[in-house]
Amino acid sequence: MIGRKINLSEQIKITIMDKNGKNTAELCHHKKRTLLHTLREGGLVLPSLCNGLGKCGRCLVRFRGYEPFPSQADRTAIAPDKLRDGYRLACTARPVKDCTVETFFSQERKLEVVTASYVSDVQSSADSREMSGKKHGEESRFFAGKENRLYIGKEGSGSVVKAAAAVDIGTTTIAIQMIETKTGHILDTYTCFNPQRSYGADVISRIQADAGGNGEVLQRLVREALAAGIGQMKERADIRIPYQMEYMVVSANTAMGHLFMGYPAESLGKYPFTPVNIKTVSLDFLQVPAVLVPGISAFVGGDIVSGLYACGLCCREMGGTWLFLDLGTNAEMVMGNGNRVVCTAAAAGPAFEGRGRDGATGPERIAAIAALLEKGIADSTGLLAEPYFETGIAVETGEGGTETAGEKVWISQEDIRNIQMAKAAVRTGIHFLMEHLGVKEYDEIEKVYVAGGFGFYLDKRAAAITGLIPFELEEKIETVGNTSLAGARLLGKEMLAACDSKRKTANLEVMEKLEEFADRAEVFQLAEEQGFEKIYVDYLNFGK
Known part of the structure; x- marks a missing residue:
């Protein structure tokens, strides 16, 4: 039998070197493919926030000889001296000879993953007890036993911890917390970047990657990240899987939930934006019963x-x-009054979540722009004064009301425009939420919850100065941190509290109530609202 011929002349060997000069892998590369494609196939995850379009500049590598001819994207993103030194973008580089490539994945500035939550009126007081490390009315002590297992309670009691895992799968980051099921105390925390970001920084890029045939890879990446995180926590605390970790609650946006489950996500990216499934999903993961929290819409x-x-x-x-805002690459907005709940979402782009090329976070950029507005260096239309219009300006993050002083944020005219567009999207969303719910004045809103990593670091005064949140609501803002993870913790605790000890299965009654809530929520597409464009343009100016 004559098999299919393989043209070996089209294959080359690429040796991967880390920043310390150590060879870490050897990969077979096809000359017609990009280096990024080969690195992904080899299981090497690197930042490619633009999904290989040559725009973000994050997939920088260095060829140690036989570097390919620089692409236009290389010339735009990389300085001439660096180009001469062999630096290229992996997403456009097509090496044609055996070569060694140095990677810089570990040199990317670390992103703080928010796992804390500060919610004053949660359904139980579990969060405040968790933050303080104490039970209600008595002190709780964690200590290592003779076999280095983790115990809780009085030393010598010999009681083994029964744990549940709370998981928040975000577009940018993943957070896992192991909780003691009786009290809800946090035993351990693990955070990491979502490795799917090698296929793009935002939800749309991931959906496009899934539609392009990478669904299985995206599912594997996120599941391996969860397995690795739980494995590390197991080593630290010796929580036996599956015998001690009894349950897992997974919270995720609709797209990340689809990719975690292996559902086709293509329908989420095109009208009418129909999810495959947004109901509660029960599954086994790592031999442990798990549940995916239900959603409301795409x-x-x-x-x-x-x-x-x-x-x-x-x-x-x-x-x-009340008004609930979770501001990231996608800004989700919900308003309710006890009788009705309405919700919508808007694309905020990269302005709020993650870091820019200078390492500045969204809240830092908001604070810096607030300082420029107060000093008159930028006007209400977002125009920078001369001579800063062309060059930009460095602003100390301690200005504009932030708590951290000394570090400088570089603000360009483009940064201001990005913030303006994101701010206008949020304010337009709030406008139509009020309209749908029949709220006439801001005074009628009793509390504003700002969730997520962006909200955790957001300065209230800077938010009001820029007009991200109306001045009238400044004193009503409560930054509540990672409520997605906090909700998963509470759900894990409460579901297992109602567990039937004979059947060893968690009570799903609380999930049924959440599904009823989700079914009751009213959803509208912001761009389809009458007068959307005019309202959006009106809110582009700062201070409005």
Whole structure:
């Protein structure tokens, strides 16, 4: 039998070297493919926030000889002296000879992953107890036993911890917390970047990657990241899987949930944006029963439902009007008054979440722009004064009301425009939420919850100065941190508290209530609202 011929002349060997000069891998590379493609196939995850379009500059590598001819993207992103030194973007480089490539993945500035939550009126007082490390009315002590297992309670009691895992799968980051099931105390925390970001920084890039035939890879990447995180936590605390970790609650936006489950995500990226499934999903993961929190729509997912649950807003039948904002690459907005709940979402782009090329976070950029507005260096239209219009300006992050002084954020005219567009999207969303719910004045809104990593670091005064949040609501803002993870913790604790010890299965009644809440929520597409464009343009100016 004559097999299919392989043209070996099209194959070359690439040796991967780390920053310390150590060879870490050898990969077979096809000359017609990009280096990024080969690195992905080899299981090497690197930042490619633009999904290989040559725009973000994050997949920088250095060829130690036989570097390919620089592409236009290389010439745009890399200085001439660096180009001469062999630096290239992996997403455009097509090496044709055996070569050694130096990678710089570990040199990327670390992104702080917010796992804390500060919610004052959650459904139970578990969060405040967790933050303090104490039970209600008694002190709780963690200590290592003779076999280095983790125990809780009085030393010598010999009680083994029964644990549940709370998981937040974000577009940018993943957070896992192991909780003691009786009290909800946090035993351990693990955070990492979402490795899927090698296929793009935002949800749309991931959906496109899935549609392009990479669905299985995307599912494998996120599941391997969760397995690695739980494995590390197991080593640290010796929580036996599956015998001691009894349950897992996974909270994620709709797209990340689809990729985690292996559902086709293509329908989420095109009208009418129909999810394959947004109901509660029960599954086994790492031999442990797990549940995926239900969502509301394609763009208001289980992470928002989990966050609303953490804030005690899902089952509230009485009370005043509240506003819940989770601001990231996709800004989810929910407003309710006890009788009705309405929600929408808007694309905020990279302005809020993650870091720019100078390493500045979204809240730092908001604070810096607030300082420029106060000093008159930028006007309400977002125009920088001369001579800063062309060059930009460095602003200390301690200005504009932030808590950290000394570090400088570089603000360009492009940065300001990006913030303006994101800010206008959020304010337009708030405008139509109020309209749908019949709220006439800001005074009718009793509390504003700002969730997520962006909200955790957001300075209230800077948010009001820029007009991201109306001045009238400044004193009503409560930054509540990672409510998606907090909700997963509470759900894990409460579901197992109702567990039937004979059947060893968690009570799903609370999930049924969340599904009822999600079904009751009213969703509208922001861009389809009458007068959307005019309202959006009106809110582009700062201070409005």
